[in-house]
Amino acid sequence: MHEGSLLVDTRDAELRSRDGAIPGSVHIPLSVLEWRVDPTSGDQSPALAGHEDKLILICNEGYSSSLAAVRLHDLGFANTTDVIGGFVAWAAAHLPVER
Numbered sequence: 001m002h003e004g005s006l007l008v009d010t011r012d013a014e015l016r017s018r019d020g021a022i023p024g025s026v027h028i029p030l031s032v033l034e035w036r037v038d039p040t041s042g043d044q045s046p047a048l049a050g051h052e053d054k055l056i057l058i059c060n061e062g063y064s065s066s067l068a069a070v071r072l073h074d075l076g077f078a079n080t081t082d083v084i085g086g087f088v089a090w091a092a093a094h095l096p097v098e099r
Contacts, residue, residue, distance in 0.1 A: 005054040006047070008033070010068060011087060015060055019087060020097040022058070030059065033068055034075060055080045062086035 001007055001024065009022060010030040021027070026047045028036045036045040037052055048055070055072070057080065059065035065082035072080040083090060091097055 001056065004051070005056050006051045007056045007058060007083075008048070009087070010057055010059045010065055015087075019091065020099045022087070022090065023096050023098050025058070030064055030068060033057075034071060037072060037077060038075060053077050053079045057082040058090065059086045061088050 007022060007025040009016065009025040009027050010033060011019075011027075012029060013027075016027065026045065028045055028048070032043075035041045035043040037048055037055065038044060039049065039052060044052075055077065057065040057068050057072075059068070059082075062083060062085045065086060069080045069082045085092075
């Protein structure tokens, strides 16, 4: 993130409300991720404009974000990656969380 990548939190609103949000992250639900990332979709998130190929995805435990990163790679966003272990690992490492 210090090098210009955006952290995209794909967890649903219930988990974010219960467990907290990561400061500086952009919330894009997994169910609409591809549309919100792709500038040609007509539904791109303004928060992602210009950062489409500098994304770090995070889900709750790291599984769905890994699969989502592969899907974005298949769409041509080759520098997309994800957080191993997801939000659970983030919180366990005592990284910042807003409640």
